[in-house]
Amino acid sequence: MSDESRSSGDDERQNHPLPLLVIFRPIETFRKLRRRPILVSLTYLLVAGLITSILGGLLAVFVGVSYLNPSNCGGSAQIFAHWLVFVWLNLEEWWSQLIMFALSNQVGYLILALLSATTLAWITSLASDSSFRELVAPTMSAICYGMTPGVLFGWIPNPVFLFGLMALVYQAVAFWIILELTKRRAAALMLVWLVLFGLLQDLAVFIFSFLVSV
Structure with missing residues (x-):
């Protein structure tokens, strides 16, 4: 293949929206996202999350x-949004339900990204030579871009939590590529976080249920 043809192919791929590149060319795309600032990663997550x-x-x-x-659903942000709108606030007007669902789902994405990135950056720093501060930005990139399947397709009802599981796999790949972890460490990190987050989510459900009953 000539250099001109290869360059043309690269230009064509760059013209595709970033979410599609993440979905269909995750490894190649994650390699280009290693040095993204925290704000850029969060902006991507919230825009795609719309x-x-x-x-x-x-x-x-x-x-x-x-x-x-x-x-x-594709993740816990939607569980939070649905609970807030239809259980806790018990909104009745369709327009208020729609607006509050969208806003609370976005807030859920933001909280999830911040909590995940700080926790996983700290865990990773314990097993590497890099400091927590050095790991926060690349960890945020791995979290935000790895969540792409969930934020793009999480609205589609399905019987097996498909897009949430896809997001977990993509995040493991993102940690492998962006933080340059071994495949085993990336997979283990996702499993540890899955357990920790599950415990935190159960605690949050208990607290919210208590608040509703009061």
Whole structure:
């Protein structure tokens, strides 16, 4: 293949939206995202997340899809949004339900990214020569760009938590590439975080349930 043809192919790929490049060319794309600033990674997450925040809200309000059922959604942000709108606040007007669902889902993404990045950067620093401060930005990139399947397709109801699992796999690949971990360490890190986050989520559910009952 000539240099001109190769350059043309690279230019064509660069013209595709970044979320699609992450989905279809994750390894190649993650290599180019190693030096992204924290704010850039968070901006990507929140802009891409609008897809599920809006479409998920429409399905919840007008079709009656319950994102309290984890198998219907791409992540915990939708569970939080559905619970806030339909259980705690118990909003009745469709427009207020739709707006609040989208806003709370976005807030959920932000909280999830900040909590995940700081926790995993700290855990990674314990087993590497890099400091916590050095690891925060690349860890945020791995989290935000790895969440792409969930934020793009999390609004689609499915019986097996498909897009949440896809996001977990993509995040493991992102940690392998962006933080240059071994495959085993990247997979182990995701498993550890899955357990820790599950415990934190159970604690949050208990606290919120208590607040509702008071």
